[in-house]
Amino acid sequence: MTTKISQVPVNNLPSGTIPLENQVAGHTFQEGTDALGMLKDESDDIVLKPLTKPICGEREKSFYELLQTTKNPCLLALKRLVPEYRGVVTADVNGKEVEFLKLVDLTHGMRKPCIMDIKVGKRTWDPLATKEKILVEEEKYAACKKTIGLCIPGFQVYDIETGKLHRFSKDYGKKLNETTFRDTLRLFLNAKSGLCRKLVIQILLELKSIQKWIRMQAYYKLYSSSILLVYDAEKLETILHDNKLNCNIGNGSILSHADIPSDLNTSTMPQDLPYENTKSWCDENTKDYEQTLLHPKSDSCANKLIVNGRTDDRSWTHVKMIDFAHAFSSDDDSLDTNYMFGIDSLVRIFEGFLKECG
Ligand SMILES: Nc1ncnc2c1ncn2[C@@H]1O[C@H](COP(=O)(O)OP(=O)(O)OP(=O)(O)O)[C@@H](O)[C@H]1O
């Protein structure tokens, strides 16, 4: 079932950089061609994304540049949901001048990074796409995209039982349907013996922030953009191990029923109010999850760990929006219903997981 994502050794890269070993999707180095993939700065917490296609590259660069300088509250809220941008660098690759975006590496400091790229939206082609491109895009990942507005072009996971790294390419993702998509998320979350409630909540909190932002903005339509889920399997192992020791329950990842948030219903969220009007409502809504995470109601296993002050470090999980090569400024005030459909599905799936954790 595991498919290998080839890592092609490349000569003549900018000094101090190597191909990003942990790249799970997107354009990669191809042997015998000029195709470029992501690079890693060996001495820094930075990944370098080549701006290979002129129009897409310029669009993505403008997107990050705007977030650097904006004072607009809605765009500042977006800035918190994307990897930190550190400008651009131009380098010579195999004799060609290439510009790269410098982005903070979301896996930095992780010993066993588990990474999943989830592309959001039923429609993954932008308004400038040719008929041919539309046809190709409509055919790919069709079962998943049509039903839940999501697809998985790649992921990797360290199995916490064996310690082995498993990598899955787009060929795997293209075979998924709604049910197997969910199963794949479980596989990614190392849920063989049950879902880890803390992991599910941390991811859900971040997904809710993205959902909240997309529901209140009319600045962008994001086509073919992804959400990157990242966590450190080594930290997950420690948490599950501590749970066992503290609670002496056979399965460390299964926690008490008592502290599932009472309001898991996102359907009450206002659909199309402007930013100012939705802000406080959204903050309230997110607070429920925050409270549940930080102050569970019951004397559950999670409580004990949190009281001991050992699990409130959230830096072992990251959820960020990435890939803005097809981020189009809205020319009207309409919402990005395409992205909304996908993120709503993802939030719903994780809310289902959270219910299961009880
Ligand atoms: N900030 C980051 N930190 C760590 N890894 C990253 C980061 N940004 C991107 N990646 C890795 O690079 C991959 C590709 O990123 P991205 O989607 O931006 O590239 P792309 O070539 O434009 O993709 P596509 O082919 O979908 O257009 C991601 O799946 C992830 O593995």
Ligand SMILES: O=P(O)(O)O[C@@H]1[C@H](O)[C@H](O)[C@@H](OP(=O)(O)O)[C@H](OP(=O)(O)O)[C@H]1O
């Ligand atoms: O998931 P797959 O099958 O790898 O499909 C690719 C994916 O849709 C990329 O987003 C797209 O790059 P763009 O976002 O730049 O369009 C790329 O187009 P490309 O082959 O024209 O580079 C596709 O091949």
